[in-house]
Amino acid sequence: MFKELDPLLHSQLRLAVISLLIGVKEAEFNFIKEKTESSSGNLSVQLQKLKEAGYIEISKGFKDNFPLTTCKITDKGIKAFEVYVKAIKQYIQVKK
Amino acid sequence: MFKELDPLLHSQLRLAVISLLIGVKEAEFNFIKEKTESSSGNLSVQLQKLKEAGYIEISKGFKDNFPLTTCKITDKGIKAFEVYVKAIKQYIQVKK
DNA sequence: TAAAGTACTTTATAATATAAACTAATTTAT
DNA sequence: ATAAATTAGTTTATATTATAAAGTACTTTA
Numbered sequence: 001m002f003k004e005l006d007p008l009l010h011s012q013l014r015l016a017v018i019s020l021l022i023g024v025k026e027a028e029f030n031f032i033k034e035k036t037e038s039s040s041g042n043l044s045v046q047l048q049k050l051k052e053a054g055y056i057e058i059s060k061g062f063k064d065n066f067p068l069t070t071c072k073i074t075d076k077g078i079k080a081f082e083v084y085v086k087a088i089k090q091y092i093q094v095k096k
Numbered sequence: 097m098f099k100e101l102d103p104l105l106h107s108q109l110r111l112a113v114i115s116l117l118i119g120v121k122e123a124e125f126n127f128i129k130e131k132t133e134s135s136s137g138n139l140s141v142q143l144q145k146l147k148e149a150g151y152i153e154i155s156k157g158f159k160d161n162f163p164l165t166t167c168k169i170t171d172k173g174i175k176a177f178e179v180y181v182k183a184i185k186q187y188i189q190v191k192k
Numbered sequence: 193t194a195a196a197g198t199a200c201t202t203t204a205t206a207a208t209a210t211a212a213a214c215t216a217a218t219t220t221a222t
Numbered sequence: 223a224t225a226a227a228t229t230a231g232t233t234t235a236t237a238t239t240a241t242a243a244a245g246t247a248c249t250t251t252a
Contacts, residue, residue, distance in 0.1 A: 001131050002112045010108060011209075016098045019187045029231070035097050042210055044232055049208095065218060067230055085188045091115045092181040107240080125199070138241055140201055145239095161249060163199055197250070208239070219228070 003087035006080055008053050010088075013038050014046045018081050021056060021073035029069040047071060055080055099183035102176055104149050106184075109134050110142045114177050117152060117169040125165040143167060151176055 009015050016036045021027060033043050047069075050056045055077030059070050073081075105111050112132040117123060129139050143165075146152045151173030155166050169177075 001133070002108075002115070005108045007208090010106070012098075012101045012106060013209085015187050019098070019189065022189070030229090037097070039211070040231060041212075041233085044230095045209080048232090065229095067217080069231070088184060088188060091111050092184060093115065093118070103239090109240085135242070136200060137202085137243075140199095141240080144201090161198095163248080165200070193252100195250105195252080198248085200246085200248100202243105202245070204241100204243075206239100206241075208237100210235100210237075212233105212235080214233070215231085217229085217231105219226100221226075222224085 003090055005087050005091075006084050008049065008055065009080060009084040011046070013042060014050055015084075017043075017046060017050060017071075018055065018073065018077060021071060022078065022081060026070060026072045029071070032071065050077070053077075053080075099186055101183050101187075102180050104145065104151065105176060105180040107142070109138060110146055111180075113139075113142060113146060113167075114151065114169065114173060117167060118174065118177060122166060122168045125167070128167065146173070149173075149176075 009018060013036060016038075017032055020032060020035055029040075029043070029047075032038075032047075033040060036043065038046075047056065047058060051058050053076075054074060057072045057074055059072070061068050061070070105114060109132060112134075113128055116128060116131055125136075125139070125143075128134075128143075129136060132139065134142075143152065143154060147154050149172075150170060153168045153170055155168070157164050157166070
């Protein structure tokens with residue numbers, strides 16, 4: 001009846017992050033932070049979880065001498081998002 | 097950018113319950129339990145939360161001598177569900 | 193009348209999310 | 223030169239939430 005909702009994506013912040021990355025393909029830590037209106041701490045934790053799941057890649061470098069964290073969605077992340085979208089639609093009864 | 101997702105509805109089981117009740121308007125505890133494939137304990141707790149939020153009404157009676165719990169969505173619950181659906185659509189980019 | 197079953201609720205534990213505090217460095221002001 | 227403020231995060235502690243296990247209160251069946 002109701003499909004499982006991937007717990008990794010069924011989290012407001014992580015879902016927002018993935019939703020953002022689906023659009024832009026690559027984004028900086030602060031860009032994501034602003035768009036999602038999250039705290040640095042919370043975002044840091046959730047990005048790690050998405051990385052551990054293999055849904056995003058995180059690369060660390062520097063920009064104007066400051067550390068810069070950049071995130072990119074992976075194929076696995078895209079696939080997981082698609083599965084999640086199909087599942088949640090069952091719950092919200094989106095008729096195609 | 098991203099709308100708040102009502103934490104009361106952003107829970108797999110509670111969302112499934114509300115999604116069910118939107119359709120049938122009234123349902124028995126076991127019907128909900130079967131459709132959502134949840135445990136009695138978890139369902140009991142989540143129904144109480146939905147009740148406390150005023151999203152559903154719970155009425156208790158008897159059927160064939162056994163206790164019978166029946167649930168019904170309230171106007172507030174319907175409204176909250178509609179708001180949730182609008183919000184989550186932003187995340188999953190459902191184009192109308 | 194004892195064992196098994198129905199229909200839950202309560203409580204305890206595990207998992208999750210969030211906020212606060214901390215690290216490490218850079219820039220700016222004194 | 224150096225202290226204070228800022229940037230860009232991470233780590234840790236706490237609060238919240240979800241879930242599973244145990245418990246309550248019966249009823250039915252053997």
